[in-house]
Amino acid sequence: MTHASQTLRQRGALILTTLLALMVWGPAVSGAESRSFDLYIAEAPPLSMLDQSGLHGIVGDATLEAATRAGYTLHFVEVPWARAQQNVRKGVDKLIIPLSRRPEREADYTWIAPIMTMDRAFFSLDKRVQSMQQARETFARIAVGRGSAQEQKLRAEGFSDAQIYPFEIGENPAQLLLMGRVDAWFNGIPETQAIWRKLSNRTLQVSPSLMKTDLYLACSRQCDALLVRDLRAAVETLRKDGTLERIKNAYLKEP
Incomplete structure (x- = not known):
């Protein structure tokens, strides 16, 4: 076998190995980027709501934008507020908005990020x-x-x-x-x-x-550390680039 033939075979083997690796890891990466989480939301306009026009209120829009930037999708869940809190407290990786951070609630949730003061x-x-x-x-x-x-x-x-x-x-x-x-x-x-x-x-x-009180995006006490980190960083980015203030003004300055 010539040196040139051996080199081509080595390159071919390397390309094949790379393609196989991509086939193995590709779906996993794609799945991670599209992970979906339940978001319990109160019907409390202009803070949070499920409007037919697609509006979700100040905290709702901010949360949705943060999740989008972090690479997550959200499934909105609307149930009576006391039940929503109970489901999130007892659940795993469940998000909730808008939740006031109070001393009596401190140990029951993972407090991801404040969205606004109420x-x-x-x-x-x-x-x-x-x-x-x-x-x-x-x-x-x-x-x-x-x-x-x-x-x-x-x-x-x-x-x-x-x-x-x-x-x-x-x-x-x-x-x-x-x-x-x-x-x-x-x-x-x-x-x-x-x-x-x-x-x-x-x-x-x-x-x-x-x-x-501060209104928070919060999660179950048992909450994915990566989810918390990503959403916290995304909310902070929204705060720094002015997006949070623009969302707030769009609702509060309506006639």
């Missing part, structure tokens, strides 16, 4: 309070999302069971106010304003912000 206030048709104490003394019945950070806050502040009227997130507590079934609604300011604009022209009495 201010909460009391909304009423005829009484404006200035403090939690005044709210306890003024309102006989307060609408609040079942299983929400707001409900936990009221209970921690000493509001009685009779004062707290939990509703399922996704229902319309603004109607409860209009019908006189509750005296006040304790909720996030931008979410309440967005809902009220679509329902009534009546002026709401709004307290100062009496609760402030």
Whole structure:
């Protein structure tokens, strides 16, 4: 065998080995890039929602963009908020938005990244309070999302069971106010304003912000470390390049 023939055979063997390696590793790499995860989402516009037009709210759009940049696909899951939290807590690799980071929740989730800060206030048709104490003394019945950070806050502040009227997130507590079934609604300011604009022209009495928390993209306590790292880095990129602020402004500056 000539030296040239031997060299060609060696090159051919090398090419064949490379092709075989690609056949073996190619699907695995492709599968990793298209990994899909469940994302539990609350119907709480403009923070998060499943709109027919494809809008997902401030936290929803930011999460979807971060996942896309990180190479993941998301399967949106919408169930009552208390059940969503339970499913994520007990599950593995399940994502959830928008979740307020509170001390009583700290050990139950993997906190991937904050998306925005949320201010909460009391909304009423005829009484404006200035403090939690005044709210306890003024309102006989307060609408609040079942299983929400707001409900936990009221209970921690000493509001009685009779004062707290939990509703399922996704229902319309603004109607409860209009019908006189509750005296006040304790909720996030931008979410309440967005809902009220679509329902009534009546002026709401709004307290100062009496609760402030960061809204997070979170995951089950047992969560893939690579998923956490990738999404955390992607959210930070969205923050640095101004995408998060543009998404927020697109919703909050709507007429």
